[in-house]
Amino acid sequence: xxxxxxxxxxxxxxxxxxxxxxxxxxxxxxxxxxxxxxxxxxxxxxxxxxxxxxxxxxxxxxxxxxxxxxxxxxxxxxxxxxxxxxxxxxxxxxx
Amino acid sequence: xxxxxxxxxxxxxxxxxxxxxxxxxxxxxxxxxxxxxxxxxxxxxxxxxxxxxxxxxxxxxxxxxxxxxxxxxxxxxxxxxxxxxxxxxxxxxxxxxxxxxxxxxxxxxxxxxxxxxxxxxxxxxxxxxxxxxxxxxxxxxxxxxxxxxxxxxxxxxxxxxxxxxxxxxxxxxxxxxxxxxxxxxxxxxxxxxxxxxxxxxxxxxxxxxxxxxxxxxxxxxxxxxxxxxxxxxxxxxxxxxxxxxxxxxxxxxxxxxxxxxxxxxxxxxxxxxxxxxxxxxxxxxxxxxxxxxxxxxxxxxxxxxxxxxxxxxxxxxxxxxxxxxxxxxxxxxxxxxxxxxxxxxxxxxxxxxxxxxxxxxxxxxxxxxxxxxxxxxxxxxxxxxxxxxxxxxxx
Numbered sequence: 151x152x153x154x155x156x157x158x159x160x161x162x163x164x165x166x167x168x169x170x171x172x173x174x175x176x177x178x179x180x181x182x183x184x185x186x187x188x189x190x191x192x193x194x195x196x197x198x199x200x201x202x203x204x205x206x207x208x209x210x211x212x213x214x215x216x217x218x219x220x221x222x223x224x225x226x227x228x229x230x231x232x233x234x235x236x237x238x239x240x241x242x243x244x245x
Numbered sequence: 246x247x248x249x250x251x252x253x254x255x256x257x258x259x260x261x262x263x264x265x266x267x268x269x270x271x272x273x274x275x276x277x278x279x280x281x282x283x284x285x286x287x288x289x290x291x292x293x294x295x296x297x298x299x300x301x302x303x304x305x306x307x308x309x310x311x312x313x314x315x316x317x318x319x320x321x322x323x324x325x326x327x328x329x330x331x332x333x334x335x336x337x338x339x340x341x342x343x344x345x346x347x348x349x350x351x352x353x354x355x356x357x358x359x360x361x362x363x364x365x366x367x368x369x370x371x372x373x374x375x376x377x378x379x380x381x382x383x384x385x386x387x388x389x390x391x392x393x394x395x396x397x398x399x400x401x402x403x404x405x406x407x408x409x410x411x412x413x414x415x416x417x418x419x420x421x422x423x424x425x426x427x428x429x430x431x432x433x434x435x436x437x438x439x440x441x442x443x444x445x446x447x448x449x450x451x452x453x454x455x456x457x458x459x460x461x462x463x464x465x466x467x468x469x470x471x472x473x474x475x476x477x478x479x480x481x482x483x484x485x486x487x488x489x490x491x492x493x494x495x496x497x498x499x500x501x502x503x504x505x506x507x508x509x510x511x512x513x514x515x516x517x518x519x520x521x522x523x524x525x526x527x528x529x530x531x532x533x534x535x536x537x538x539x540x541x542x543x544x545x546x547x548x549x550x551x552x553x554x555x556x557x558x559x560x561x562x563x564x565x566x567x568x569x570x571x572x573x574x575x576x577x578x579x580x581x582x583x584x585x586x587x588x589x590x591x592x593x594x595x596x597x598x599x600x601x602x603x604x605x606x607x608x609x610x611x612x613x614x615x616x617x618x619x620x621x622x623x624x625x626x627x628x629x630x631x632x633x634x635x636x637x638x639x640x
Contacts, residue, residue: 165535169525185625192477192568192624196466198528220480221528 151223154205157230158212170204173215173234200226202234246292246413247420250427256453257285257425259607260445262432262468263461264288266297266408267585267592269415269426270600271458271607276422278601279608284424287447289431289464292416293409296462299530299562300593301485301507301519302408303498305342307362307369307400309354309635312618313571314365316598319615321402323597331414335406336512341497342403343377347392351503354634355398368401380497388546392503403498405509405517411596435471435582442472442581458607460585460599462592463528463563472579476586477624478565481522482529483590484536486559488551490514502636504543515557518544522564522590530561564589569629570636574603574619575612583607584621590636 153161172195177186195201198221205216205228215234217226259275261268264286275281304324306317328335346352355371362369373396374386386394416426427449434446435457444453459468463480495510505520520540523533537559545552566589567573573587585603588595602613612620618630 172526188625188627189475193475194466194477194479196476196478196480196565197470198467198480201526203526220526223527223529223531 151225154216154225155228156207156210156212157214157228159207159210162207166207166209168206168208170206170213173202173204246417247426250425253285253427253430253447253450253452254425258283258454259456259458260284260452260454261286261458261460262445263295263459263464264292264412264416264426264428265295265460265462266412266415266596267588267599267603268458268460269412269419270596271460271585271603272419272424272426272600273415273422274600274604275608276419276424279604281608282423284419285452286416286419286424286426287430287432287445288426288428291428292426293412296562296564296588296592297412297596298409299485299560300408301509301517302405302593303342303507303509304337304404304406304594305400305498306367306402306594307342307344307358307398307635308632309358309361310571310618310630310632311361311365312630313632313635314362314367316602316615316619317594318365318367319601320595320598321404323601324404324406324594327411327414327597331418333410333414333417335410335414337404337406338512339402339404340509341380342400343372343380343497343499344398344400345377345394345499345501345503346396346398347388347394347501347503349395352396355396358398358635362400370399372397372399381495381499383494383550384499384547385549388504389549392546405498405511408593411593415596415600432468432471435468437472437579437582440578440580442579455581456583456607457581458583458585458603460603462586462588463565465565465584465586472577472582474577474579476573476621477568478573478587479526480528480563480565481525482527482531482561483519483522483564484532484559484561485517485519486537486540486556487518488516489555489557491516491554499547501543501547504546506540506543506547508544508547516551516554522566523561528563530563532559532561566590568624570632571630572619573621574599574616575606575621576610577621587619
């Protein structure tokens with residue numbers, strides 16, 4: 151992976167971007183148990199696969215989502231956070 | 246170095262997944278100290294082909310937490326006798342280790358580490374810039390003018406060793422005592438019934454066993470998926486590179502957290518260099534030009550005279566990182582499933598003590614006292630073992 155397509159700025163060198171971890175649904179801190187909260191805070195899906203991730207184009211400060219294959223180092227798609235919000239309505243998080 | 250056993254047996258007392266230094270060390274001490282020899286080590290690749298042969302071979306015990314300092318100090322003690330133990334020359338070479346500080350804040354951490362180290366009888370001291378210059382005359386103390394060195398943490402026991410020989414030594418010692426080492430054998434599943442391990446599935450057949458030790462570095466999350474455990478481990482590549490051989494000029498090991506560099510010179514004259522983790526999650530050991538360029542630039546800030554020296558090779562390994570930069574070791578919620586994981590970028594130096602403590606843990610079914618701070622359940626209880634301040638470079 152050397153070039154990433156930013157939804158705002160188009161194709162840019164990957165060195166212009168910062169990775170900020172997987173897109174995850176947060177449990178309600180008022181209602182979940184301590185165990186559920188520690189699971190959210192610490193645990194990750196660490197095995198290889200297709201993952202939706204937060205990325206930021208540093209120069210423009212634009213945050214967006216990338217769908218990436220972590221085994222092959224390949225970006226499948228990038229889309230804006232607004233689009234992610236629409237998708238989230240139909241999206242079921244992995245337990 | 247060791248036999249190539251034929252078929253897998255139908256059952257073993259212990260199955261060790263991962264034939265790297267850690268797995269083989271555990272096999273060795275299980276056989277030598279605990280008399281458990283019906284053991285199979287399963288390695289999907291070949292011995293010495295994983296992170297054991299990819300690290301930058303630095304051994305030190307100048308950590309930050311009491312748990313870490315005690316643990317790594319025991320490891321350094323074990324390292325010193327290994328060549329004799331194995332009857333194999335590991336080229337264990339005590340060099341001294343400077344962790345450079347470029348700011349007052351970094352110097353404060355160095356003093357903190359020195360105090361903790363000395364409290365546990367580990368030789369470490371905070372030294373000033375002149376002492377660094379005396380120890381490493383070729384260094385540019387100004388670092389090109391933008392990150393002047395104000396001092397360092399000097400750790401006299403810092404050492405390097407020939408890393409692949411460590412795996413061979415432990416492997417041969419285990420093999421001589423009856424352990425079977427199966428290379429090119431990939432684990433495809435782990436059988437768990439009523440919360441207990443009962444067997445392991447591989448691409449060469451199934452095995453019945455009640456005890457499994459998982460020591461697979463960057464593949465840990467994949468193995469944990471097989472037993473249905475979630476963990477905080479995330480995998481990033483760590484890259485390294487080596488120069489052409491040059492005359493001996495660098496005796497100690499030099500680390501700069503601010504410049505993201507660690508370097509030592511091997512007995513053959515090559516400079517072995519490493520830097521920080523790659524910036525995003527990846528399960529692939531590819532190398533990048535970005536890495537080589539930025540590490541070379543920082544090397545030249547410390548040692549401008551190297552500008553004509555060529556880089557011979559670069560490579561990468563997969564690091565299983567944890568949120569607190571301490572490992573995850575010992576028993577797990579699955580009875581009979583033991584973990585030696587979360588070794589991130591700091592696992593090589595711990596090879597002997599991991600073998601010692603994990604073999605005792607597997608043999609007795611109780612976590613060895615030295616690994617108590619590294620438990621799998623510490624995250625659920627928000628009891629972290631914060632070791633990030635002693636990581637060699639900022640990650």
